[in-house]
Amino acid sequence: MKVLGVDIGGTKIRFGIIDDDYKVHLDTKVPTTFPLYDTLENEILNVLEKHPEIERIGIGTHGFVDSKRGRVVYATELLPGWSNTEVKTQLELATNRRVEVDNDANVAALAEAKLGAAKDSERSVCLTLGTGLGGGVILDGYVVSGGPNGGAAEIGHMILYPHGHPCPCGHNGCAEQYVSGTALKRRIEEAGLTYTPETLFEHITDDPEAEALVKAFTSDLAVVISSLQAIFDMDTVVIGGGVSESADQWFDYLHDELNHHLLNPIHVTTAQYENDAGMLGAASLVLDV
Template identity: 65%
Template structure:
C-alpha cells in the first residue's frame, strides 16, 4: 500500500490528510491558515511525517496560479498574502527529502472527480468549483490540462463573461467568477435588496419573486459559462462542485432549462461526488497518479 500526504491550502484553513492508493483517508486534520504561510506549511508537513513515517510523497493543492513543473506559486491574491512567488516544491523537497508536487486547488479537485468521483470513466471532463470564486479544472484524455507560461491554464473563472462588468480580484472587469460563485451570490442578493444568506436564497426562491430573479440570473450565467466551455472543449461531462453545489437540488432544474437552448450538442452535467473531500483527494493524486 502506498501512502502519501495530501495538503489542501485555502484562505482560512489548511487541510492535511494521509491518503492511500485506494483513496482512503486516514490521518486527517484541519488547521487555521497562518502567515507567513511557507514556514507554517513546512512545520506542519514535518510534523505529519513524524506521525506517519510511511508517507512516501506530498501533494499540495493551493489557491492561485501555479507552475506545476517548478512547483511555484506564480500568483495568488491577497487571500494568501505573501504566497506569490513561493517555490513550494523546491523548498519542501529540500526540507523533507520527499517528492513534492504542487497544483492549483481546482485542478486537484478535477483530478479527484475524474479518478474516483462523478467523472470516473469519462475521457474529457470540465470541473467547475463554485466557492468563494469560480475554479476550473480540465481533464483531457485522462491528463490534467494545467500550467501554461504563467501558470494560468484552465483558469476558467477568469474568462470574461460580461465586458466592462463587475471588477474582479484579478484587476479586470466582468470575469465569470464575479457572476457565478458564492461571492457573486452575496453581491446579487445585496443588489436585490434582500436580507438573506445564499443558503436561504435558494430555499425561499419558490415563494419569493425577488429571490427567484436572483436565482434565475445566477443559473442563466452558469449556463452561459458552460456553453462557452463546450465550444472550446466539447467535453464529455461537466462536474459542478464547491460550496454552492451543496444547494444544487434547489436550482438544478432551472440550470438545465437555461442550458438546453445554449448547448451546441448534448453534454452530461453532474454534481460533484466529493464535496469537501475533492481538494484533499486531488492533492494526494498529484503524487499517487502517474497521469497527473
C-alpha cells in the same frame, strides 16, 4: 505506497496519508499561519517524523501555480506572502521526497475525475461555486494546468460581460463576478431583496423577483458551461462549492438554460467529495505518476 496529500486553504491546512487505493490512514489539520511556507514545512516534517513510510507529497493550494516547477506564481491576500514561493524545490530539499504542487481547483477536479462524480468520464470540467468561481479541466485523464503564468483553466476569470462588474484581478466582467456565492450576494443586494443566497432558492416558487434572479444566475452559468464545451468538448460537468448545496432547488432552471446554449448534451451533476476533494486530489498528483 503511501503519500501525503496536503490541502492549503485560507484558514486551515489539511493533511492526509493516503495509499494506492485511496484509503485515508491519517486525516488531520492545523490553522493556516504565516509565514505560510515555514508553517507548511514544519508541519510536514512533523508528519514525516511520525510516519516515515510516506514516499511522496502532493499539494493543492489557492493561487496561480506553475505546476511543472511547483511554484506559486500569484496568490491573493488570502495567503499573504505566498506569491513567488518555490514550494516544490524547497520542500524536496527539506524532506528528500518527491513533491508535486497544483492549484486547489485542479486537484479537486482530479479527485472527482478519478474517484467521484466524473469517474466514468474521459473529459470533464469541475466548477466550484463558492467565494469565487474555481475550475478544473480533465482531458483524457490529464489535468489542464500550469502555463507560463500558472493561469491555465482559470475559468472564473473568463470575461463574461465586457465592461461589466469590476473583479479583484483588475479586469471587468469576469465570470466569477456573476457566477459565485459572492456574486449571488451582490445580485440580491442590487435587486433590493433581503434574502441570503441560501434562502433565495427557497423562494423561487413564491417570489417572482427571486425567480428572475435565479434565472439570470443560471443563464450566466449556462453560458459559461457552453463556452467551455466549445473549447473542451467535455462529457461531464461537476458543480461543487457552497452554492451546489442547494442545487436540487435550481438545477431544473440550469438545465432549461443549457437547452438554449449547448451544442450537444452534457451530463451535469454535483460534486461527490466536496471537502475531501482537495486532499484526495493532491494525493493523486503523486500516486498516479
